[in-house]
Amino acid sequence: MPYPQMKRYQGPVDVCIVGSGAGGSVLAKELAEAGASVVVLEAGEWVTREDMRNDELASFSLMNWDDLRIVDGQDPLTLGWPNTGRGVGGSTLHFTAVALRLHASDFRVRSQDGVAVDWPISYQDLDQYYRQVEHALGVSGPLHFPWGEFHGPYPMGALPPACRDQKIGRGMDRLGIRWVMAPHAIVTGDWDGRSACMNYGFCIHGCKSDAKSSMHVTYLPKAIAAGAEVRTGCMAFQVNLSPGGLARSVSYYDRDGREHQQEAALVCLCCYSVETPRLLLNSRSPLFPDGLANSSGLVGRNLMVHLGNNSYARFDDPVDAFVTPPVGLCSQDFYETSPAHDYVRGWTFESYFLFPISFATSLIYDYPDLWGQRMVELMKDYTHFAMLGIVGEVLPHPDHRVTLAQERDRFGIPVARVTFSRDDNARRMSQAADAKSRQILEAAGANLILPTHPFDHLLGTCRMGADPAQSVVNPWCRAHDVDNLYIVDGSVFPTAGAVNPSLTIMALATRTAAHLTERARRGELGLALVGRRSP
Secondary structure (H helix, E strand, O other): OOOOOOOOOOOOEEEEEEOOOHHHHHHHHHHHHOOOOEEEEOOOOOOOHHHOOOOOOHHHHOOEOOOOOEEEOOOOOOOOOOOOOEOOOHHHHOOOOEOOOOOHHHHHHHHHHOOOOOOOOOHHHHHHHHHHHHHHHOOEEOOOOOOOOOOOOOOEEOOOOOHHHHHHHHHHHHOOOOOEEOOEOEOOOOEOOEOOOOOOOOHHHOOOOOOEOOHHHOHHHHHHHOOOEEEOOOEEEEEEEOOOOOEEEEEEEOOOOOEEEEEEEEEEEOOHHHHHHHHHHOOOOOOOOOOOOOOOOOOOOOOEEEEOOEEEEEOOOOOOOOOOOOEEEEEOOOOOOOOOOOOOOOEEEEEEOOOHHHHHHHHHHHOHHHOOHHHHHHHHOHHHEEEEEEEEOOOOOOOOEEEEEEEEOOOOOEEEEEEOOOOHHHHHHHHHHHHHHHHHHHHOOOOEEEEEOOEEEEEOOOOEOOOOOOOOEOOOOEEOOOOOEEEOOHHHOOOOOOOOOHHHHHHHHHHHHHHHHHHHHOOOOOOOOOOOOOO
């Protein structure tokens, strides 16, 4: 346990937060610093530097991956679980740390492009919170970011381009495509007691130098210093209500299977896009027979999973793509809807690292005929391969959803059934992205290109909106049906955008914390804030 002096609460607290990822950690820090007594329930455990291994095979044990899930649909999510997992810090333990903002157009997709829905908030509503989070993380980025509304400067200078970025960048240059080094939640100099990135290259297996701004080295230590408790090995299975219909407590099993309850004046669910609706659906009651906060029937619906098309490219010279942070350059020249396209919305290009095991297994998934000697020959040239991928927007659909299965986990809790399919728009976008990737990589000098089609970033299932009949939470992330229940994670996204979502989740959490602090000061929530600082 890295924090033996951490405060331990007995009895009710002001705030119970379920989940210690991008949303939960930010809430814990902001609310604890505002004076609230905070308990964070985390199903996983602390991960230390000693647990993080610069060895691909050994590092698979880093995360306590989520329990059994059942997958369904035309495109079942069978190739791993995109950016999920358990552990203090949540998926920020193993995220690539790309720190991109949404564009203003992402908040008005319905108004601008005639599809999906608009967000009930605008880009301007998040701008100041993006800035606050970028400073807290020490985001490193290019001198000028040419797309969207924010063009810099970032708190720290960008990571240097690797060999793969230089090669792929030359291909983009030849086609007139703009590119920059992606902004990262990775420090490139001394920042808030942490030292610069050492280019180990194992970022998604846990950063041993603390240069990557995961929650367990940024927000959570400050939350604990302000008096928050992070309680590990706690699997939440039900939110309990008072007779008046308010959230009263969270029931959970500890790591030994013993049942407990944590009472709180305010409950915040930050379990992400599968486990949050699972918890709500498992919290049925006479008042909510179809699941907690589900009067709209939308809990679990409108699941979105980013397109993660990757194209592996072989070059004559070695590119050693495994010795740098996971993502290098990025381009958003294909981000917005264009009348020249047969699809709406778009994608972000990102160049990626390569590790041998993941390289081989992802290829086998799309090219089963490569098994055997052909794969052996291909792997001999492993150091000559680079990868260009996308984060592609997928539109929400009510039939893409999370429900409860008959199967149960080791605690006896019904597990999630995840149903997802690419729609026609996503399929057309996927084909266009593959074609453009091929043009870029051929222009860069690649002599072999192998496209693959994994998924990335789960979003949606507890949509934010102004109308209680058409959404689960309001613009401040409060459940329409329960005044003291908040959902602050990627599940509240009405649409997905085409960027890595962690920065937006943190910005939303910062905004929600400021709103909660103001509500508490007005005496609306029964929180005993002592007013350590202004929000």
